[in-house]
Amino acid sequence: MNMIVGKSKQEDQQMKNNAEIVFETKDLNLWYGNTHALKNINLPIYEKKVTAIIGPSGCGKSTYLKTLNRMVELVQGVKTSGEITYRNENILNRSFKVEELRTNVGMVFQKPNPFPKSIYENIAYGPKIHGIKNKKILDQIVEKSLRGAYIWDEVKDRLKENAYGLSGGQQQRLCIARCLAIEPDVILMDEPTSALDPKSTLKVEELIQELKKDYSIVIVTHNMQQAARISDHTAFMLNGELVEFSDTDTLFSTPMDRRTEDYITGRFS
Amino acid sequence: MRRNSQMNEEETWHVRDLLTENKSAKNRSELGEKFIPKLLLFIALLSILTTILIVITLVTETIGFFSEVPLLEFFTGTVLKPLSQNPEFGILPLINGTIISSAIAMLVAGPIGIMTAIYLSEYATDRARRVLKPMLELLAGIPTIVYGFFAFTFVTPLLREFIPGLEATNILSPGIVMGIMIIPMIASLSEDAMSSVPNAMREGALALGATKLEVTFRVIIPAALSGIISSFVLGISRAIGETMIVTIASGSSKNFTFDITQSMQTMTAYIVEVSGGDAPAGSTIYYSLYAVAMTLFVFTLIMNIIARYISKRFKEEY
Numbered sequence: 215m216n217m218i219v220g221k222s223k224q225e226d227q228q229m230k231n232n233a234e235i236v237f238e239t240k241d242l243n244l245w246y247g248n249t250h251a252l253k254n255i256n257l258p259i260y261e262k263k264v265t266a267i268i269g270p271s272g273c274g275k276s277t278y279l280k281t282l283n284r285m286v287e288l289v290q291g292v293k294t295s296g297e298i299t300y301r302n303e304n305i306l307n308r309s310f311k312v313e314e315l316r317t318n319v320g321m322v323f324q325k326p327n328p329f330p331k332s333i334y335e336n337i338a339y340g341p342k343i344h345g346i347k348n349k350k351i352l353d354q355i356v357e358k359s360l361r362g363a364y365i366w367d368e369v370k371d372r373l374k375e376n377a378y379g380l381s382g383g384q385q386q387r388l389c390i391a392r393c394l395a396i397e398p399d400v401i402l403m404d405e406p407t408s409a410l411d412p413k414s415t416l417k418v419e420e421l422i423q424e425l426k427k428d429y430s431i432v433i434v435t436h437n438m439q440q441a442a443r444i445s446d447h448t449a450f451m452l453n454g455e456l457v458e459f460s461d462t463d464t465l466f467s468t469p470m471d472r473r474t475e476d477y478i479t480g481r482f483s
Numbered sequence: 484m485r486r487n488s489q490m491n492e493e494e495t496w497h498v499r500d501l502l503t504e505n506k507s508a509k510n511r512s513e514l515g516e517k518f519i520p521k522l523l524l525f526i527a528l529l530s531i532l533t534t535i536l537i538v539i540t541l542v543t544e545t546i547g548f549f550s551e552v553p554l555l556e557f558f559t560g561t562v563l564k565p566l567s568q569n570p571e572f573g574i575l576p577l578i579n580g581t582i583i584s585s586a587i588a589m590l591v592a593g594p595i596g597i598m599t600a601i602y603l604s605e606y607a608t609d610r611a612r613r614v615l616k617p618m619l620e621l622l623a624g625i626p627t628i629v630y631g632f633f634a635f636t637f638v639t640p641l642l643r644e645f646i647p648g649l650e651a652t653n654i655l656s657p658g659i660v661m662g663i664m665i666i667p668m669i670a671s672l673s674e675d676a677m678s679s680v681p682n683a684m685r686e687g688a689l690a691l692g693a694t695k696l697e698v699t700f701r702v703i704i705p706a707a708l709s710g711i712i713s714s715f716v717l718g719i720s721r722a723i724g725e726t727m728i729v730t731i732a733s734g735s736s737k738n739f740t741f742d743i744t745q746s747m748q749t750m751t752a753y754i755v756e757v758s759g760g761d762a763p764a765g766s767t768i769y770y771s772l773y774a775v776a777m778t779l780f781v782f783t784l785i786m787n788i789i790a791r792y793i794s795k796r797f798k799e800e801y
């Protein structure tokens with residue numbers, strides 16, 4: 215955010231054009247059975263930026279996010295049309311390998327969901343399934359990931375303990391660390407702080423600021439202050455449609471669409 | 484309340500009044516409120532008492548047996564000849580028969596049961612599960628005498644096609660059929676354990692790029708391990724206690740052998756044979772019944788203790 219503050223619109227536009235696009239969504243439609251959950255979405259996700267998705271409950275934020283790593287397919291009877299390219303390849307293609315996609319596109323869930331294993335094993339799980347067996351390397355990955363998620367100091371003496379002994383906020387940072395352990399390209403976060411207290415929320419927000427130096431981040435949030443604080447771009451969705459997408463400052467200061475304005479000022483009903 | 488009656492003018496009663504009215508009626512049932520728990524306690528104690536009586540009988544009669552046959556001879560003897568002129572009472576042939584038949588049963592039921600559970604819990608569509616699970620439970624409801632007959636008249640002849648040396652009564656066939664009988668139990672209990680692992684775990688692993696197989700074997704099964712292991716232990720104790728199948732299909736040879744093509748006797752089958760015959764009360768052979776039953780009881784008790792320990796020890800918290 216700080217990078218954008220103080221820059222003229224033109225400069226900003228310039229920057230956007232130069233920034234690499236990680237995900238490009240073109241005319242995406244998605245149906246859960248007969249429910250048309252996403253309608254003609256067109257949206258770019260920029261590299262090493264934080265993109266926030268806001269909108270009222272049920273508008274399709276989570277659905278869109280889960281389409282980016284194709285987790286939405288776990289629901290039976292999902293149909294999609296259109297195209298999402300990740301690094302110029304259409305991920306909605308049947309032939310695109312989901313495991314490969316999900317190795318590059320990590321996800322942090324609303325409710326912390328560590329595995330019922332030790333803290334160490336939680337982090338080592340990803341590298342292990344991708345074939346890393348060397349104990350020394352695993353040790354290093356575990357430490358690096360936990361440090362990356364700013365939780366190392368809190369857990370370094372209890373790596374062998376069950377992850378469910380951690381507090382909710384710690385569990386969420388552990389899940390972020392688990393995600394970092396396979397060094398993804400993009401991290402998707404679905405309301406990662408909604409189950410956390412203000413202090414843990416602040417920690418996760420600071421963490422996101424750090425992470426965007428190395429990762430592209432897409433975050434769904436109900437908290438508009440949070441979106442304004444931490445994101446570079448914001449997308450506003452309503453009833454399955456993308457109403458507005460622009461850089462966060464513009465969207466919150468001078469929204470183009472009346473519905474966006476109503477929503478961010480709380481006049482939405 | 485007043486507002487309520489205004490809104491609904493036909494309403495002539497008030498909930499509060501009805502409640503106080505009923506309160507007096509409620510006093511009458513206070514007796515039941517006090518008496519019924521006592522009755523329940525009495526009935527619960529009754530069943531515990533019965534168990535205790537059974538154990539006491541077992542123990543006293545067993546002590547009677549050991550006054551005639553030395554303990555060491557009983558537990559180390561490999562010869563069991565209760566009906567001979569010079570009877571010998573070594574229980575090892577029976578323990579051997581029990582362990583071998585249970586082992587064969589578990590070799591069949593373990594892998595098949597767990598694979599069925601994995602399929603049902605992780606791969607089957609809702610519709611397939613809705614059809615298959617009741618069918619599995621139906622299999623569990625078949626009387627064991629039917630399984631015994633099946634082993635004797637169908638499985639043994641079938642096996643003899645492949646294993647020429649197989650005797651008409653042998654331990655292999657009832658072992659396999661016992662396994663078939665236990666499959667539903669292991670499948671169903673393991674499936675319960677696996678499907679109670681929250682979906683969030685599966686999603687967490689899939690989101691890391693794990694394949695479905697990796698999720699199953701490296702997240703779901705470890706998380707459900709306590710349930711899976713206790714289903715195995717329960718399966719084993721079911722096999723140890725199984726009577727009908729081995730009685731019918733394994734004959735009554737008391738050989739101490741490891742050759743599974745031969746007839747062997749289990750502890751349960753021995754009890755059936757001896758109590759079915761006419762062992763005069765008070766004779767050594769009559770008492771041997773209790774000693775064998777006591778050993779069997781200790782066996783199943785140990786299995787149950789192990790099951791309890793395991794389900795505590797491997798309890799995964801999520």
Ligand SMILES: Nc1ncnc2c1ncn2[C@@H]1O[C@H](COP(=O)(O)OP(=O)(O)OP(=O)(O)O)[C@@H](O)[C@H]1O
Pocket residue numbers: 246249251269270271272273274275276277278289
């Ligand atoms: N598994 C599902 N099966 C059928 N319909 C679904 C399913 N998941 C979501 N939907 C529908 O799709 C629409 C979008 O849901 P989605 O979960 O994406 O909303 P959301 O914006 O994330 O809401 P929230 O802010 O409450 O999380 C809703 O109408 C919802 O009812």
Ligand SMILES: [Mg+2]
Pocket residue numbers: 275276277404
């Ligand atoms: Mg959601």
